[in-house]
Amino acid sequence: QSVLTQPPSASGTPGQRITISCSGSSSNIGSNTVNWYLQVPGTAPKLLIYSYNQRPSGVPDRFSGSKSGTSASLAISGLQSEDEADYYCAAWDDSLNGPVFGGGTKLTVL
Amino acid sequence: QVQLVQSGAEVKKPGASVKVSCKASGYTFITYDINWVRQATGQGLEWMGWMNPNSGDSGYAQRFQGRVTMTRNTSISTAYMELSSLSSEDTAVYYCARAPVPAQFGGWFDPWGQGTLVTVSS
Numbered sequence: 001q002s003v004l005t006q007p008p009s010a011s012g013t014p015g016q017r018i019t020i021s022c023s024g025s026s027s028n029i030g031s032n033t034v035n036w037y038l039q040v041p042g043t044a045p046k047l048l049i050y051s052y053n054q055r056p057s058g059v060p061d062r063f064s065g066s067k068s069g070t071s072a073s074l075a076i077s078g079l080q081s082e083d084e085a086d087y088y089c090a091a092w093d094d095s096l097n098g099p100v101f102g103g104g105t106k107l108t109v110l
Numbered sequence: 111q112v113q114l115v116q117s118g119a120e121v122k123k124p125g126a127s128v129k130v131s132c133k134a135s136g137y138t139f140i141t142y143d144i145n146w147v148r149q150a151t152g153q154g155l156e157w158m159g160w161m162n163p164n165s166g167d168s169g170y171a172q173r174f175q176g177r178v179t180m181t182r183n184t185s186i187s188t189a190y191m192e193l194s195s196l197s198s199e200d201t202a203v204y205y206c207a208r209a210p211v212p213a214q215f216g217g218w219f220d221p222w223g224q225g226t227l228v229t230v231s232s
Contacts, residue, residue, distance in 0.1 A: 002154055033216035037155075043153065044205055045147075047220035056220060088155055092216055098171045099145075099213050101155040 003028065004089055005100035013110050016075040020105045022089030023070065028100055030070040032092040038062075039086045039104075048087070051073065081109045111134040114144075114197040114206050114223035121229045127194040130226045132206030139187035140164040145219055146180065146191045148202040158204075160213055161189060169214075196230045203227050 005023040012018040024030065033040055036049035047056050049065040052072070064075045089102040117131040146158040152167060160171035161180035168180045179192045189206060203225040211217030 019171040037219070044222040044225050045207075045219075046222070047218055050218035050220070051216065090155075090218075092213060094171070097169075097214075098159075099157045101157070103154045 002103035003096070003100035004092060006087075006089060006103035006105045008103065009106045009108065011108040011110055012076075012079045014079055014081065016079045017075065018107070019076075020087055020089075020107070022072040022074070022102050024072070024091060025070050027082075027095040028070075028091040028093040029067065029072055031075065031094060034065065034067055034072040035090045036065055036074050037088045038092065038109060039088065040084075041086065045088065052088045076107075079109055083107060084109050112208070114221060115222040116204075116206060116207060116226045119229070121231065124197055124230055126196050126230075127192060128196060129190055129192040130204050130206075130228070132191070133191070134187045134208070135207075139182075140184055140187050143212050143217075144180070144182070144189040145170050145207050145209050145213055146204060146226040147177075147207060147222075147226075148204045150199075150202040153202075156202075157213075158191070160209065163189060164168050177210055193228075195216055196228075198230050201228065201230045208219070224230045 033051045038043040038048045039045040053065040062078045086104045088104045093100045113135050115133045141165045143160045145160045161168040163182045170224045206223040207216040207219035
């Protein structure tokens with residue numbers, strides 16, 4: 001059972017905008033920054049969004065992050081087939097004294 | 111480019127220990143923490159701990175306390191993670207990851223190593 005809660009799956013059609021939610025608590029998302037990672041099955045995770053809504057170089061601006069209270073969201077606009085992957089949210093947890101991850105959301109592009 | 115290259119797959123018997131290496135290149139090794147994260151097959155990501163390559167200081171997730179040790183050899187820009195008293199539940203892919211900002215300050219992990227599969231089986 002992951003500390004951060006994500007929907008196990010999400011889907012959309014090419015060109016569509018989708019969001020993936022990440023729910024936490026006051027000890028993690030509520031008081032710390034949120035980061036998002038993308039993982040193509042069989043490969044290592046890659047940083048997608050850091051400090052809520054910053055993108056590393058090379059990540060297109062179709063990807064954006066936001067936070068409200070103890071929840072965060074990842075939005076992907078102009079969905080493309082290559083966006084199919086698993087997406088994980090993460091945040092430091094003050095109670096557990098370490099970063100915690102969501103269980104991951106498998107994105108399917110129909 | 112910044113890169114972390116990990117050692118190869120391991121097969122261990124229950125009760126044994128495993129030591130995974132993570133060689134850094136493309137940046138000054140002692141500048142940023144190295145974290146370790148594991149992922150069991152079909153499961154999510156689980157943080158194990160961090161290590162400061164400059165000071166050698168480390169911090170571990172509570173569930174691994176007493177069983178994990180993170181060290182480094184600065185002369186060869188390599189970090190190590192050793193996990194002891196292995197059981198089948200430790201079968202997973204183990205990743206090292208650089209933290210440009212320490213995790214305890216809201217830091218993120220970038221880049222990640224390619225992963226090392228550790229299989230624990232009798």
